[in-house]
Amino acid sequence: MGDDLGLKSLVSKLEKGIRLIYILRQRYDILCANPPYLSLSHLSKPIAERLERYSEIAKGDLYALFFVCFENLTKENGLWCVVAQHNWMFLSSFLDFRKHILRENSILKCSHLGSGAFESIGGEVVGSSMIVAQRTPLSKSQGIYHRLVYYEKYSEKQKMANTPPKHNTYTFPQSRFAEIPGSPMIYWWPEEFRQAYLKAPKLGSTGNIKQGLATGNNDRITKRWYEVVFKNISLINQKNLNVINLECLWFPYIKGALGNRWFESLNTIVFYQQNGKSLKFSEQARYGRGSTEYFKQGLAFSYIGTSGFLCRLRKYKSIFDVSGSSIFCDNPEKMQVILSSNLSGYVSQSLNPTVNNQVGDIENLPVLDYLSDYTTYLNRAETLYDQLFASTESCIEYTYQHLSPEKFEIEEARIRDEIDKELLQNFSQKTINAIYQEIGESVFNFPHWDGQVESIPKHFAKSFQEEKSILSLSRKYRLHPDSLLKIQEKQNLVHEGQRKDRAFKHLSWAIGVLLGRFDAQTGGLLDLAQKRRQEQNIIKDPKAPQGHDHGLLYLSALDDYEGLNRDKTSNVGTACLNTLKSILQYKWGTEKCSELWDEIYHALVLDCRTDWAPAQRSKKTLNNWIRTSAFDMHASLYQKRPIYFPLISSKKNFFIWINIHQWTDGSLNNILANYLKPDIKLMESRIRRLREERQTIEDSRQLNTIEKEIASLDKLLDELKTFTEKINQLATKGPLPTIQEIESPYMIDLDDGVMVNSAALWELVWPLWKDPQKWWKSLSTPKGKKTLIGRIWPCGIGLSAS
Structure with a gap:
């Protein structure tokens, strides 16, 4: 009967509970643990509040509560040993907790591991320490501290933890931690520097x-x-x-x-x-x-x-x-x-x-x-x-x-290094050595390269490409960074990423001149050109290239198409590329411009690759690269707030890049009248002539060629017409009527910023730029509409985005 009622199971659980209570009431001579790390802010509010009630001082992280438990479970003069994050030793948020630990316990040993102490936890996120504490009030004895934070790899830390080097071992009385405001557990400072810190104004x-x-x-x-x-x-x-x-x-x-x-x-x-x-x-x-x-x-x-x-x-x-x-x-x-x-x-x-x-x-x-x-x-x-x-x-x-970037990194580091050396003149060599052990030996004290080819470090070119920092490379080879620059120049080394950035920099500047952003003579903003000429005491150069009046360029799959007889406008197609090249030629001269133009092709169009077959290379053109890839680099350059908007058709065959600072209320109609509709007429005329010609051809191969051309043009025509219809919608009525409250032609207001101005254009930019669609959905909500100036939603709250 008892079994049926479950009493036997209940008694068994009670017995286990009583044994647990008995165990927890005991105190231990030695207690070792690796408590869990978890900020209480990540717990549900009821659980966090319940845990915080357990201890007034152990707030912030779960492991701090375990510290208090360990104290309570350890006998007087017993030892408790833990592995924990090291932030409790320093952060002001742990001040009361730290004071309590230091007041009620004696830290006998501490291995300060820093980050990388666990193979399963990478990066800089978790810094750790291991401590052995005695459950006795603060004594005058000195704790022993092993500082292993310099070693980045787990294997190095493991080796040094077993046999800590003498120069990384410190003895320090914990009563002196209170000398520094906030009582951070700084045990490694040289005494001379510690005294200088205490005397210096803060x-x-x-x-x-x-x-x-x-x-x-x-x-x-x-x-x-x-x-x-x-x-x-x-x-x-x-x-x-x-x-x-x-x-x-x-x-x-x-x-x-x-x-x-x-x-x-x-x-x-x-x-x-x-x-x-x-x-x-x-x-x-x-x-x-x-x-x-x-x-x-x-x-x-x-x-x-x-x-x-x-x-x-x-x-x-x-x-x-x-x-x-x-x-x-x-x-x-x-x-x-x-x-x-x-x-x-x-x-x-x-x-x-x-x-x-x-x-x-x-x-x-x-x-x-x-x-x-x-x-x-x-x-x-x-x-x-x-x-x-x-x-x-x-x-x-x-x-x-x-x-x-290498020269900037070296020169900036050189300035700080010289400041360090002047500041450290006030200290003994022993103190200076101890500080350099922490901040790293000065790379500017390393020997110089002797200039001999055989003295260049083995596999230097490979290491240069793999290492992002020239100073890190200097420490690796223990060579003066100026010498590394000489070796870099000797071997003509450039990081692949830098090579692309540098090539795009030249192309982007030329595009900026064409789109009316930059002044070809002074190199910078058109808005500041006159001021800079006055500062440099020069007159305006009448031969300097000027930006196109429309502030845009137009590239398409039709640019190299024979038989269309398109106008050779300076901002369209092949003529546009020639304009960009002439802008660079004005700045650099013919020979240098030719070198830059070749580098733009090899670094950007060919993606720094040399393994393309001739047939593959022939299909890769700068026209196509600008249409499909240039915008990403531009957006990155402007921190995801690009100032040239990419209006592009669904399959990226028709591309208009327009400078928002040259955008006017008539820009969309101008695009329709001067760029898109003329191409539609040319394509319709070409297709009509091909169909008429098809009627007179009997040769099957010629007929097949014409059929393919007609099919290709038909697809391009459909794509262009759809693209044109979307632009016409915005130019005449604004965004789709199911989204905006009233029909109103799209107009740009620069003071609204890129996010708002691009959001309504999201359908036109989506093949290259996804953010505007997300912004449009966000701005279409009642909360989002409050950020607009009533151009699309004058009522403030209306229909949501479809």
């Missing part, structure tokens, strides 16, 4: 850290500078004393920029007309955060990064975003130089070796003001970055220059 006391504006709707309020009308942007150099004109529509806007340092050029802009009046009344925006510092010089930094602390000065008077929080101090230029040193990165990575910088860590950075003349370093960095901006098409300073 960034938090010499400057103010301000959080910037949160717009609440970045897609609507912010744009890339090249999306809008240039004259509507307030562009005042930070060195200029001119007062800000608050009647401008757009202002430079500093956002987070992972990996950037030294200088911030114009990238993002924010709608801030009338001193940000619209933002003041926005429900989503947090206006005025740090607004007293808007337009002042300061050091923008990012909270997220993997290379220590990076900051940068503004080139233009700017507003700053919450993700581009900034430091303001009496001499920001000098502070920029000090904080750009590898030594500052060394301190930053010590205070917080994770990927997330925290305000407290930044405020605790030391101001090591040991430089005799900071302006020398600053001027060199500014010159270098001016060259970088002048060679980057998406920068406003672009003037069609070229700066080798």
